[in-house]
Amino acid sequence: MALDVLIAEDEPSILESLDFILKRAGWSIASVTDGEAALAALKRLKPRVLVLDVMLPKRSGFEVLKQIRADELTRDLPVLILTAKGRRRTAARLKSSGQTGS
Amino acid sequence: MGRKAGGEDMRGPIGIKISSRRKALAISQAELARRAGISASYLNLIEANKRDVGGALLKRLAGELAIEVGELTGDSEHRLIAELEEAFADPVLANLGLGSGGVRELVARQPMAAAALAQLYRAYAAAVASADDYAQRLRADPLFAQLLHRIVSGITAVRSSAEILEDVPDLAAEERRRFHATITREAKAMTEVAHGLIGQFDREAEGRRVVSPVRELDDMIFRNDNYFPRLEAVAETLRGEIGTLNEGTLIDALEARFGVSVRRSAGREVDARGFPGQYHFNTARREMWFQTSAMAATRQFQLSRLYAELAARDAIEAETEAPELRSPTAQRLAYRALASYVAGAMVFPYERFLGDAEELRYDIEALRQSYTASFEQVAHRLVTLRRPDAPGVPFGFLRSDPAGRLTKHFPLPGLLLPNSGHACPLWAIYNAFRTPEQLVRQVVQFSDGSRYLFLARTAVRRAANFSDRAIHISVMLACDVLHADRTVYGVGLDLGDSEADVPVGPACRLCTRRDCPERQEEALTPGSEQGAVRAPLVPRI
Numbered sequence: 001m002a003l004d005v006l007i008a009e010d011e012p013s014i015l016e017s018l019d020f021i022l023k024r025a026g027w028s029i030a031s032v033t034d035g036e037a038a039l040a041a042l043k044r045l046k047p048r049v050l051v052l053d054v055m056l057p058k059r060s061g062f063e064v065l066k067q068i069r070a071d072e073l074t075r076d077l078p079v080l081i082l083t084a085k086g087r088r089r090t091a092a093r094l095k096s097s098g099q100t101g102s
Numbered sequence: 103m104g105r106k107a108g109g110e111d112m113r114g115p116i117g118i119k120i121s122s123r124r125k126a127l128a129i130s131q132a133e134l135a136r137r138a139g140i141s142a143s144y145l146n147l148i149e150a151n152k153r154d155v156g157g158a159l160l161k162r163l164a165g166e167l168a169i170e171v172g173e174l175t176g177d178s179e180h181r182l183i184a185e186l187e188e189a190f191a192d193p194v195l196a197n198l199g200l201g202s203g204g205v206r207e208l209v210a211r212q213p214m215a216a217a218a219l220a221q222l223y224r225a226y227a228a229a230v231a232s233a234d235d236y237a238q239r240l241r242a243d244p245l246f247a248q249l250l251h252r253i254v255s256g257i258t259a260v261r262s263s264a265e266i267l268e269d270v271p272d273l274a275a276e277e278r279r280r281f282h283a284t285i286t287r288e289a290k291a292m293t294e295v296a297h298g299l300i301g302q303f304d305r306e307a308e309g310r311r312v313v314s315p316v317r318e319l320d321d322m323i324f325r326n327d328n329y330f331p332r333l334e335a336v337a338e339t340l341r342g343e344i345g346t347l348n349e350g351t352l353i354d355a356l357e358a359r360f361g362v363s364v365r366r367s368a369g370r371e372v373d374a375r376g377f378p379g380q381y382h383f384n385t386a387r388r389e390m391w392f393q394t395s396a397m398a399a400t401r402q403f404q405l406s407r408l409y410a411e412l413a414a415r416d417a418i419e420a421e422t423e424a425p426e427l428r429s430p431t432a433q434r435l436a437y438r439a440l441a442s443y444v445a446g447a448m449v450f451p452y453e454r455f456l457g458d459a460e461e462l463r464y465d466i467e468a469l470r471q472s473y474t475a476s477f478e479q480v481a482h483r484l485v486t487l488r489r490p491d492a493p494g495v496p497f498g499f500l501r502s503d504p505a506g507r508l509t510k511h512f513p514l515p516g517l518l519l520p521n522s523g524h525a526c527p528l529w530a531i532y533n534a535f536r537t538p539e540q541l542v543r544q545v546v547q548f549s550d551g552s553r554y555l556f557l558a559r560t561a562v563r564r565a566a567n568f569s570d571r572a573i574h575i576s577v578m579l580a581c582d583v584l585h586a587d588r589t590v591y592g593v594g595l596d597l598g599d600s601e602a603d604v605p606v607g608p609a610c611r612l613c614t615r616r617d618c619p620e621r622q623e624e625a626l627t628p629g630s631e632q633g634a635v636r637a638p639l640v641p642r643i
Contacts, residue, residue, distance in 0.1 A: 013287070021266065055251060
């Protein structure tokens, strides 16, 4: 069975809430805590959606998103960005990194 | 402060003071003029600051007005005026169009208010600088960024857990406990982060000050007229302990009394704080180190200073208990400066040095030879010859690095020596860099008509080896032209003829000579047309 959601988030408390809410809604969940692990897990688990934190160790959310958009296999993957900043500047950076929705 | 004719030719607020004092005593202009033996119209010009007044006439006027000459000339007021001119020229006040004439009047009529204004301006300048520092820090400091991110993450975790607790009615007891635990944990973590943040700000606040420490030190030195009788006495005692003062006797005395050894080596060494230099004292090993390139004058002076610090620490510290020195940094700076003062007084004992200086007519090179001293050391000591009953020629002192930045200064009443940044590019202190280690003399005239003799020479801190670099500095002494003929440097100068004077200002920013071809920066003088900003100079071919 294909995975529904991959969560890339390094804060355990936030991950805990996300995991609870999404599982409760009936989704299958896997999680990683850094950018590199996120890219590796994407290839292996092929999730339908990625929930991506911007401030991640090893590789930032920006870098991960860029990689995803550059790769033929993951180009169309829906990515939900988690950011505590919620600033216009962050949004602009995300757009240039390949975020499509808002 | 027993000062002679030094600043009397300054067209300060003397006229205004004569006038208000006269009015306070209800004497008419004609009456005062008669008593002083001058015409009423001449007194009128003096009171309007259109004529200089000094010497015997000023004494007579002061006598008739039953007031001290010093109160009329007001040396400390010159400094206040300079400070307020700077304040009024600041962009924040420029739109009010307060001219420098207004400054003089304010200082003369409302000295307390003027002093308060100067103090406020200093505090304001310090606050602006500190605000800039903070902004810079917050933009650049990864620590703040990290702490803030921790707080936002914590809030997010608490909020999402709380929302789950609230929004999910059928939460299992186990889950409920888990989310409660998360909230408690995150709240605790945030408290720690907040403490860290507060601690950070507290540390910042400790370093903050209302007045810059350098200014505090300046004020203290100025109040004492750069002469410290108690430290002169200390130096005298220490000299007595050592006998004939030279490098050898200093080394012996340091060894015998304090168990200090002296070592010299060619390598590069750093002091306890990691700063390189030509010398440093290792407190733990009780060892004074000199690089082999350090000159005999440097060694003698620094050994004297070390001896003074070891033998008379308390006496030097006592002098730093001055009301002006409010911040610990200022006290530390003062301690260093005063320890150097004692060393200077040890190397150049007051009376002997004053006698030699007078006899050699202040020939700095000649004085250097008699005392195994550097140009800067002699120049510095000359500035301190201010004992009221036996004063030398009053000198001001400036030091500049090759970038033109002023790194040390001792003010001269009446003459505005910028205490930081750059001085007027025409000053001898800069010309001296063109002819290294040769004395440059110059007679300058300021736009208020005051004239000074400037003497400048570069000095070099020798390179220790091929890979080291020599460091050049320029040192300048300034004295009123009235005293120039007491010095060897007045020889061949027609001091009565001001035709050849170099027209200068204090610094471009504070200079009113709008037609000066050397101008590098537009004057911030209020009232000058805005938009008349000149591009930085390019070489004219």
